Amino acid sequence: MFSTTWQDAFDEFLLVKQAEGRSPRTLKDYRRHVPAFFQEHPNTWPDVPALKRAVAAHFAAFHDKSATYYNLRREYLKAFFAWCVEEEYLPMNPVKGIPKRKNDGTPRNLDADTLKRLLELPDCTTYAGLRDLALMLLQLDTGIRPGEALALLPAHVNLTALEVTIPSTTAKTRTARTVVMSPQTAKAIRKLLTCRPEDWTGDVPVFASTSGRKMDAIHWGHRLAAYGQQLGTRITPYMLRHTSAILFLRGGGHVFALQRQMGHASLTMTKRYVHLAESDLHEQHAVASPVGQILPQHTRARKVGRG
Incomplete structure (x- = not known):
């Protein structure tokens, strides 16, 4: 009879990560992301088919989240489930097959x-x-x-x-x-x-x-x-x-x-x-052009008739 709950497995997982020297911030993120999944899908553990369906539905609902947040949740869940497979709490990782969302990596800055x-x-x-x-x-x-x-x-x-x-x-x-x-x-x-x-x-x-x-x-x-x-x-x-x-x-x-x-x-x-x-190279070059400094552009002469 399977007696280990996901909470028991998760507590053990956190102890292992703490022993590995993971930062308090990383441990805090694990505590935030993993339980959030099970709060939405509480009756799926340890049924792998049910977990796979729940994981797919979970990330399908993330369409309004940023790629960074989506990938972060995926990373933490995948790591936890991978550990569960290693410890034989689960036969396979239900996050396997869920791809990362493409992130262009463009930093957002303020003017x-x-x-x-x-x-x-x-x-x-x-x-x-x-x-x-x-x-x-x-x-x-x-x-x-x-x-x-x-x-x-x-x-x-x-x-x-x-x-x-x-x-x-x-x-x-x-x-x-x-x-x-x-x-x-x-x-x-x-x-x-x-x-x-x-x-x-x-x-x-x-x-x-x-x-x-x-x-x-x-x-x-x-x-x-x-x-x-x-x-x-x-x-x-x-x-x-x-x-x-x-x-x-x-x-x-x-x-x-x-x-x-x-x-x-x-x-x-x-x-x-x-x-x-x-990305604003043209704008900067217009201001600081070396040739522009040496040979400044003069006002264009008006067209006049032949004398």
Whole structure:
């Protein structure tokens, strides 16, 4: 008699992943995506044909989701079911045969006018407003991932050196790195830190909630979405990261410096930003054409009759 429930298998799976050294963010994503499937299809385990039908229906209903979200849910479910096959809880993986959705990988960025208006919205007479502005500036200045930024402690910020250290325990790639910020961003963070209650210790994150708790990326996403509604446009935490990369390259930054700043394990993702940054090449060339600077185009002479 089959006695292991999907919940039992999932709890064991999480322990294994934790023992493998998976990041807290990855474990949190597993807890979000896998149970979400079984909440919709609770009576399918361990019937593989039923699971296969449920998986197909589950992803068919994702037509309004982005390719990134679709592929992420598929990745986590597939990994869990693959482990179940290895442990002989299931005879086959029900996600097998469900293809990834094509993602053009084009980063979504914000234009300069939207950015300027966005930075004017936070109410800096409140702690929440100071925090939001400082976090916006840090993401725009460094391209730091939202999860990495929200895990920063005061000890990770060196305002004098204009540096922020992202420890390996919170970095997505599990590799520590140091990012550089501007004096303007350092000033905003310094102001935020001086407004912290005296009883907040060093283990309270830099960008904490008003109660001193760690904010998560979902909460930060809701904050930005609310600001976006005021502007009549969509704004997400990762749009700030994408915008940072594109503006860095358009400002003359080196691609290898961008790779280090963004924390990319390889140049594959960085090159996507390069492609987008070069998409306005005609516009930039019209402004900065070397020949145009040497031989400026004169106003065309009016046509006159022969003398």
